[in-house]
Amino acid sequence: EDKVARPAVNPNDPYKHDPARHPALKVNSAKPFNAEAPGSLLADNFITPNDLFFVRNHLPVPKVDPKKFRLQVGGKQFALEDLKQKFKQHSVIATVQCAGNRRSELSKLKAVNGLSWSHAAISNAEWTGVLLSDLLTSAGINGEDYKHCILQGLDTDGEGNPYEASIPMETASDPKKEAIVAFEMNGQELPLDHGFPLRVIVPGTVGARQVKWVKMISASQEESYSHWQRKDYMLFSPSTGHDTADYDKAVAIQEYPTQSAICEPRNGATIEGSEVTLRGYAWSGGGRGIMRVEVTPDGGKTWYEADMHGDEQQKRHQQWAWVLWEVAVPVPDGASDMSIACRAIDSSHNSQPEKLESVWNIRGLINNAWHHINLKVDNED
């Protein structure tokens, strides 16, 4: 067992039900627990192992008795066994990405608020559960009649306020969007850190709306009034400051844009030889696939196209999984260092902005500028 032994627990600690975690995870915050795998490991597996899947908890992990647990959907309640036995099961391979992925690059430019994620606050898994659209129908909720679907978790703050978010009802009620209430992750029972016994998966949408430990789902004409929906997770212009940010006018982040990163070699690594092989991931939200990934060793003058592999079975408009990619780039004769950037172009031909300055924002959200690494070249024989 390669988990870290849990320290003795203070019975008054609200985090006392947090589980043990894999020692390879890089911890950005211990309480609440937020951690990512080393970026260099990420491109090793199309399906991220559960133990290395990034963890983004807003609050303590709640303790749940699965026998007593009931999911509330509108006016109805469902026991776990009901969900597993009485509904058609649905599996979807979907990448989940934190809105704060790659925030650390933005904070080097100018300070931002939020956890200092590197580029591994993104992972890919196969999720199994029940279509959210089936659950809504079963509870007598007609998607046409409402604008938003509210999702509330069992995790609460010190005053008992639960984590909550909402997604557009158009997304929740359309079976082709494949939003599910999941009870399995990669064929295993959902881990404690990933929402045991149930979490919502909303493919193509930012992580913050894919509510873990979900206990209540309802329909509304208004977005969730939670802090996370109304006062956070909104993308402002680079020219908007904390003093001018108008959260009442801004739009809550839902769909993710085109993203990619170089996983190997690590930033700062030393390479040798006449070429360097780069590997990484690329993904886009909204069911869009990746059309092309390319890397440049000269600031965008020359691009090398990468080979990609992903889930060839995913259909257009339902391409929820990332692709992993690989490409060899020549090392210029006599070079002592190289700066290499990657970008992806998705199936809607949306690409990534070149500069961090173009995407910088006060909360450091959704950084999808070209991803750079710097390498040292060992020229010794």
Added chain:
Amino acid sequence: EDKVARPAVNPNDPYKHDPARHPALKVNSAKPFNAEAPGSLLADNFITPNDLFFVRNHLPVPKVDPKKFRLQVGGKQFALEDLKQKFKQHSVIATVQCAGNRRSELSKLKAVNGLSWSHAAISNAEWTGVLLSDLLTSAGINGEDYKHCILQGLDTDGEGNPYEASIPMETASDPKKEAIVAFEMNGQELPLDHGFPLRVIVPGTVGARQVKWVKMISASQEESYSHWQRKDYMLFSPSTGHDTADYDKAVAIQEYPTQSAICEPRNGATIEGSEVTLRGYAWSGGGRGIMRVEVTPDGGKTWYEADMHGDEQQKRHQQWAWVLWEVAVPVPDGASDMSIACRAIDSSHNSQPEKLESVWNIRGLINNAWHHINLKVDNED
């Protein structure tokens, strides 16, 4: 009547059935006819008047007898009156954009192949017709069984080969994608230049797939084998040359990315006063809306957020219409000229690339780099 009188027609001219056109249109090619409105007029109307809607013809306008006309769908044939009477009518406000819009900016950087469009090869109309998904169902075609929907026009080249394209069956068969076979444009019978008696509208998709004068619709496991599907309308990397372009490996353009342009003032105009009011359009493909439009007078250091107006009724994932926008920007004291750029951010948080160099490609397609204008400032009292 403000149409141009048609010159005497040579009976052997394949273009002899081409209609008269509005004199304000700027002609990029007379035969086949390709023309756009002056860019400065475009932001005057949320719905583009039919006469000012850009025209992109690949071939001569065909002559059609509407009484004898039959639309072939799979093994079935439909008379125009059948379509109008026996199916539920569906209207959609959808922006259509040529893949070559804004090509002229790219060709200034480095030569590209194609018509030299300015930024008005985009227009917005309300289209009325029959849902393509209803027609397919009526012809016994189950979208799940096929990969592509072939669309063939009545317009032919000198050897009798018709214009043809295809769209993914997932798009064609999903009523939420709102692809229609249209017989009306802004409440009027479809004009000759826009496909009389029938054209396909595929909202959110590049113009080249929205086949005009459509006569045949069928289902296939393969994309259309037409030149326009297989050897054109593909987006290559800036590093791909005519010698290295592999059309067999590349992907046919379907969904459009985020786009915007400044319509007023015109590029090169002289302004006076302490501020300048800018107006333009912004749009994204795939049913994505526009979250924000902003302009910068200093190369991206400072952004001014624009006010937008569009169709507030369009729902998420079905935002097919552009928005028009307006913003006032201060004129720096003593400035003799200004360079101003705009960019839009769509509802998936995809934005536009900064530089033309980032999007340049051999065919000059899908230029969605920041759109620039240069202004002269009159400082005389």
